Amino acid sequence: MDRVRESAPQLSGLVPYDPKYLPARAMMSANESPLSLDHDLLHDIMREVKRVPFNRYPDPLANDLRDLIAEANGLDREQVLLGNGGDELLFDIALAWGGPHRTMINLPPTFSVYAANARLVGTEVVDIPRAADFSIDEQAVLDRVARGDIDYVVVTTPNNPTGRLAREEFIAQLLESTDALVVADEAYFEFSRRTVRMHLERHRNLVILRTFSKAFCLAGVRIGYVLGDAQVIRELVKVRQPYSVDAVSQAIARVVYANRAKFEPGIQMLIAERERMQVALRVVPGVKAYPSDSNYILVRLLNDDGSPASEAAAEAWQVLYGKGILVRDFSHSPMLEGCLRVSMGTPEQNDAFVRELKTFMLTRQARRRV
Known part of the structure; x- marks a missing residue:
């Protein structure tokens, strides 16, 4: 036969789950641990x-x-x-x-x-x-x-x-x-x-x-x-x-x-990094960091009027990835407009994320003033 019977009707219009798996120096998109086994x-x-x-x-x-x-x-x-x-x-x-x-x-x-x-x-x-x-x-x-x-x-x-x-x-x-x-x-x-x-x-x-x-x-x-x-x-x-x-x-x-007790220091480190990142993100202009009880933080990029900056968030994702930092882009998802999610990495990776995001937002502000 040169044709095949249609698949089950419930598959029509269903979009497969896409974890957005891409290679990067700093993998901060999938809520994995940045730590290796000892x-x-x-x-x-x-x-x-x-x-x-x-x-x-x-x-x-x-x-x-x-x-x-x-x-x-x-x-x-x-x-x-x-x-x-x-x-x-x-x-x-x-x-x-x-x-x-x-x-x-x-x-x-x-x-x-x-x-x-x-x-x-x-x-x-x-x-x-x-x-x-x-x-x-x-x-x-x-x-x-x-x-x-x-x-x-x-x-x-x-x-x-x-x-x-x-x-x-x-x-x-x-x-x-x-x-x-x-x-x-x-x-x-x-x-x-x-x-x-x-x-x-x-x-x-x-x-x-x-x-x-x-x-x-x-x-x-x-x-x-x-x-x-x-x-x-x-x-x-x-x-x-x-x-x-x-x-x-x-x-x-x-x-x-x-041996799960051996993982406790790593867990505590990631919790401490989460709290440190919350503080660091508060001073990034045009960024709202939502409170988190997990090993990731959801951030929303905002326009001057406080509305979600979806296009800016999508652009920020591209800029970050160009710097080797992979985060998760939710910028056009319902109720998450303008949002990126960043998984806690090593202290060095977290610092790089905040630094590059801050640079992007300051550059965006300067462009908008011109």
Whole structure:
């Protein structure tokens, strides 16, 4: 045949998620850690990897790693599930709790994959936009779930790309108000130092998503996990891909998680850099830096009248990239007009970002006066 049948109708108009992966000297766009694993830890990892029987399939559920995570969180193995990064687990949630005639609540601006996953499986997406300061419209969410037709809600805490925690009191109230599955995406909780883990005992409808990609410096390995009620985990197991977490990734993650205390100095350094960057960005003309509880900061470039400077932000992204600094451009995204997101790098990288952004904004101001 010289033609092919059309793909599924839900793909029509769907734009694939694009992480904007580009080579750069300072990779400050994807919220990865700028730190490498230390030599002793790499040695332990290589020793563990050498023990992997490459001719055999891995443990389908990564039970040794499940046990480590369960013990650290005061849970049973049956309350933990591993995935090929948090992304796989988010799609599993959409498969298990979404689908035709089912509905989820999305809180934009937030991680675009939540809504994309929902639409892929035919789920209706109810958007409840955040306020101008990016806080959640809590009453609107509670009013909407009170109608009784919501199947799941994703609350990112801290939120990506805006950076702030959801109020724990709101999440607790939401859990009390609905039997919908409430997904608390805590991919960055090591940087916020806050978790809703304590609510798992009382609320079977809570699932907590976490990852090895950020604080544990393993973005390239692809390991994520969820904590939840055993019944919820059993439903997720029904839809997950078999052997999705390969044996090498399991071996690496076991060593890293067993040595997670070694990552604390690096986490503290990135938190300190975040606070230092907040102060430094306050004096950059025409730039508003939003408060953050994570390892990144959202900045908005402004016109003289205080409106978002979307074209200037897009130009700034180009200028920064020309200097070897890659940040994330949200300048034309809904509700994020004029915004760039910068991940915390090394102190030297952070200084370079502030310096080059300040130079760009001063040059722009001078041009506008001519």
